[in-house]
Every structure is written in structure tokens, then in C-alpha cells.
Amino acid sequence: MAFNVLIVDDSSTMRSVIKKIIKVSGFDVGTFLEAGDGVEALEVLQQDWVDLVLSDINMPNMNGLELIGKMGEDDMLKSIPVVMVTTEGSGEKIEKSKALGAAGYIKKPFLPEDIKMTLCNIMGEEIKDGPTDDDEPETGDF
């Protein structure tokens, strides 16, 4: 099944890289949508069908935690899984995102297999080509 994925990050370069890595990972994507912050993300979510949101935490205007909070207040949006893609060292922010309803997190730096494992677990997809080493990736679903 192909999923429509919304990538939210204030860096257009980082959005491109995340798209590239998801493509390389083999995770099945129908359409990529993009937003530069939480405010833009809510606009996209009102206009387009989105199956999954990948969001940075640290962004201007509306950060990733505020975005999850707003989505949780909306009956149409609260069921869409949100995965935090973050450089934050802070476990506190990851815990906060979980409490607000985030489905999982991916810590930068990350490898394509980290992304695929997390996204497939969250979307209930079978992982056909998993990581080959024994290292636990710095990612997870909640």
C-alpha cells in the first residue's frame, strides 16, 4: 500500500534529504507533501489526504509539539500518525511528544533502514528488507 506522507521541517534541504532517504529505504510512498512549520502543516492537512506526518520539533511559528497538540484537538486529524524527526538530545521532548500523541520518533543522524523500520511498524506494514547489523537504531514507535 502506498502512503501519502507530509514532511514538516523549516529547512527545505532537510525536507529533500528526508524524502530521498525514505525513497531509498523502500517504504512505499504515494505522494510527498511538504510544510515549513506547524502552521503550514495544518493548512496542508486541511486540503490534502495525508496518511502519515514526519515532523521536526524545533521550528519557528509553530513547533512540532504544538502541531501534534493542534492535530489532537481536531477530530479529523487526531488519528493521523505523527513521527517526530529530531536532533533533540532531550528525552523530555520525546516523552512530551509521546504524551501529546506522537506515534514514534526518529533521531538524526539516521539511516534509511532506521526510517523504514519505524514507518513500517507504525503503519502496520511488513518489513521486507530490514537492517542487517545488530545495532539498535536510535528510533522507535511508542
Added chain:
Amino acid sequence: MDQQMMTSLKQAISSVLETMFFLPVQIVEGNNLREDWSQQDSGIWHVRVQFSGPVNGSFFLLVPAGLAREITANFLGLDEADVGSGQESDTVKEALNMIGGYALSQVEKADEYQISIPEIARAGQKDLVSMQLEPHNTISIETDENILAVGLHLD
């Protein structure tokens, strides 16, 4: 704290530059950066990201423009000729954001740290003179043919 933070910073540099930027990294001691960069006519990107928590301070990254172009091409999977200046600045900001976030995740009381949005400027030779680029707070990193530096200033 200074020493612990510098050790975390070294781990972060290797992990981020090798994993995300496909850059072979060798940390070197005792470089004279101002001399090494004296021929960098196209300038040097200077990125800074502040952090607050049990200790306050900032991380900085200095990358010669030519190397920034190579890093950006690796990061985006583009030819160097197709890399724009906006992509270069975005990429070096993201590099320091990742390095700083990773370094802070390795120190004591990591949960209590907050990191700001990175700021960027072009640094010339004069700017380098005014910066405190000392071995105790600056890590020089040798790549194939270039040198970049990552450092720490505590408030």
C-alpha cells in the same frame, strides 16, 4: 563539564558527518586554522547554535565554502555544480544542528538541555582572528583535502 562536552562533541562529529554526509572524518590535534584557511578566497561559513540548560553556551561550525559545497552535494545526492548557495547554508546549519543535538544527548542531565535554531554568517580572515579558536574549545577535522572546525563556547 568543558571536557565532557568536548568528548561528546567528538563522538557527535564522527557520527553525523560519516552517517549523514558520507564524509571520511579524521580529528586532528594542533592545527593552525587561520593559516590553513589563509587561501580560502571564497570565504568560510560560520554557523552558531546556542544551548541552554544546566550549562549555557553555544556550538560553532566553520566550513570553507568549497567544502560546504561538497558536503551539500553528498547530503542531497547532487552534482557539486548543481548546488545553490541557499542549499549550502541550509546544509551546514543542519549539520551543526545535528552535531549539537547529538552531543547534548550524551552529557549529564541531557533531558534538561534546549537547543536554538542555528544562525549563519560568512566569515572572512579578519573574523577568524577575533574568534577564540583554541585547542581546548575547537576540534579540527580533516577530510580528504580540507579542514573544517567545530567548537564550543561556554557562557
